Amino acid sequence: MRKESIARGVVWIFIGIGLFITLFPFAWVVSLSIRTEKEVFTAILFPETARLRNYIDAWSKFGFTVLFKNSIIITFTSVLVTVFISALAGYGFAKFRLRASNFLFHLILSGIMIPPIAIVIPLFVFMRRLGLFNSYPSIIFPYIVFGLPIATLIFKTYIQNLDNDILDAARIDGCGEFRIFLRILLPIIKPAIATVTIFTFMANWNEFLLAIIFLQDKSLYTLPLGMSVFVGQYSAPWQLIGAGVVISILPVLGLFFVLQNQFIRGLIEMTFNG
Amino acid sequence: MHRIRLSGYLFILPALLIFLVFLIYPLIHTIYLSLTQWAGFDLSKITFVGFSNFKLLLPDWIFWKALRNTMIFVFGTTFFLNIFGLALALFLNNELRITRLVRTLIFIPVLLSPVIVGVMWSRIFDPFGALNQILDKMGIISTPVFWLGDKRIALWSIVGATVWQWVGYDMILYLTGLQQIPEELYEAAKIDGANNWHLFRFITLPLLRGIATMVILLNLIGGVRIFDVVFVMTRGGPNHNTEVLATHLYEVAFWFNKMGYASVIAVIILVISLLFAYFRNRLMRERS
Numbered sequence: 001m002r003k004e005s006i007a008r009g010v011v012w013i014f015i016g017i018g019l020f021i022t023l024f025p026f027a028w029v030v031s032l033s034i035r036t037e038k039e040v041f042t043a044i045l046f047p048e049t050a051r052l053r054n055y056i057d058a059w060s061k062f063g064f065t066v067l068f069k070n071s072i073i074i075t076f077t078s079v080l081v082t083v084f085i086s087a088l089a090g091y092g093f094a095k096f097r098l099r100a101s102n103f104l105f106h107l108i109l110s111g112i113m114i115p116p117i118a119i120v121i122p123l124f125v126f127m128r129r130l131g132l133f134n135s136y137p138s139i140i141f142p143y144i145v146f147g148l149p150i151a152t153l154i155f156k157t158y159i160q161n162l163d164n165d166i167l168d169a170a171r172i173d174g175c176g177e178f179r180i181f182l183r184i185l186l187p188i189i190k191p192a193i194a195t196v197t198i199f200t201f202m203a204n205w206n207e208f209l210l211a212i213i214f215l216q217d218k219s220l221y222t223l224p225l226g227m228s229v230f231v232g233q234y235s236a237p238w239q240l241i242g243a244g245v246v247i248s249i250l251p252v253l254g255l256f257f258v259l260q261n262q263f264i265r266g267l268i269e270m271t272f273n274g
Numbered sequence: 275m276h277r278i279r280l281s282g283y284l285f286i287l288p289a290l291l292i293f294l295v296f297l298i299y300p301l302i303h304t305i306y307l308s309l310t311q312w313a314g315f316d317l318s319k320i321t322f323v324g325f326s327n328f329k330l331l332l333p334d335w336i337f338w339k340a341l342r343n344t345m346i347f348v349f350g351t352t353f354f355l356n357i358f359g360l361a362l363a364l365f366l367n368n369e370l371r372i373t374r375l376v377r378t379l380i381f382i383p384v385l386l387s388p389v390i391v392g393v394m395w396s397r398i399f400d401p402f403g404a405l406n407q408i409l410d411k412m413g414i415i416s417t418p419v420f421w422l423g424d425k426r427i428a429l430w431s432i433v434g435a436t437v438w439q440w441v442g443y444d445m446i447l448y449l450t451g452l453q454q455i456p457e458e459l460y461e462a463a464k465i466d467g468a469n470n471w472h473l474f475r476f477i478t479l480p481l482l483r484g485i486a487t488m489v490i491l492l493n494l495i496g497g498v499r500i501f502d503v504v505f506v507m508t509r510g511g512p513n514h515n516t517e518v519l520a521t522h523l524y525e526v527a528f529w530f531n532k533m534g535y536a537s538v539i540a541v542i543i544l545v546i547s548l549l550f551a552y553f554r555n556r557l558m559r560e561r562s
Contacts, residue, residue, distance in 0.1 A: 014365060019376055092286040096281075114547070117524075118304060205387070206388065224387045248390055256382070271447060272488075
């Protein structure tokens, strides 16, 4: 019995250390974000004076209005299109007996294996030729294509497990296939839509590699790109970097605490299916 | 029936078109570009040079360093992620309210952009940053450690920041695996007089093997893609000691405009990724 309680104590010490390591950087950044210039390098966690003005300064210095605007436009558009066309495809693969179905499905699924870095050069060439380089579409199209494979898989798996009865009934009533999809199918597959939306949203909101290659104008920068460029400047004051980090973390954190269970369930589903 | 079949293809068409245009075509083009030579910005002057770009690999010492660093990063992060992820999952595998809270908190870094993680940790690792301050106060060090400036430490600092971000992800995956193990197995073994170590060694561990291989391969595949954290934290420095394949490709392609040679590096990243993916698919098929 005594051995067991010692073991339990050791376990909780381990968990405590883990928790400290996880949370300390956040606490430190928050503390950094309210410091005065004098205390940036002297305080560890608790500065003597709290300076909330740093947030206003950081907001204008980073240009967060523009960064948020771009991130929202790019993420929302790409997620919307990804969800729509992969739901269409998922339905096509799940409920129609097509000769090439299996081949085409696995072709699209194979996209999971391709790392974006492996095709950035031809994409760069291609976008320049199309005249899309350095514009929203130059990044939205790649985001769609990299979200597509796993999203199609999720939709196909989900739709396959649905009963045919409702769809058949609608078909007998003379509904067109596209109307069946819009009116009947989309409402039933809401859980799959939620999973795909959350996952694609996170991936695109956080994406950096494609953004830094395709977006050259400051007016097009997304949040991660803007952060990296601003912080990369040698003179960026630390307290403003801290405030900037807090500002860019907060929306994602807020969303997570509202949708926690869907987040984690969606993540597990995506991982084990892919 | 014929009409229905046609509309089936119409449903797939938009996804297929985007896929072919923005992924398959560029993929084939990458391989072609690796056989060409051109100066970045003039697209009309692309000349076919065969395999001569591949010959540039051998004398490119930065490439070999990047390859070595990528492998150290890939296996280093995978090792620590699985050790800590599994340990956390084992310790936090109950439904107490406090455990649920701890799990949520440990998961939070997974949500962040690697850029933000890089920004945070590059300040913590700074010679004047939080880590050195703490170690100094505790009397462990007397002169600042250059976590990102010392060539022996820098890559491991990046491994540390990456493990910090993703350990919650591995933990959640292992927890899913643990919850699939039927409770009765443990009960039966306890009746037979098994102690905790026996339970772990002869029930938990063997039954987690499937999940573990999956998580490990997932970490390996993700590791090969490493770019953001390195780019933000060190840009591959000091003296290319944290250079990885993706940052090297970026430099060669977009700073030095050697697109043909950069495509060779792209092909190599592709081959490594496909190799890991092949193992993963084989294991998945065996499991089902």
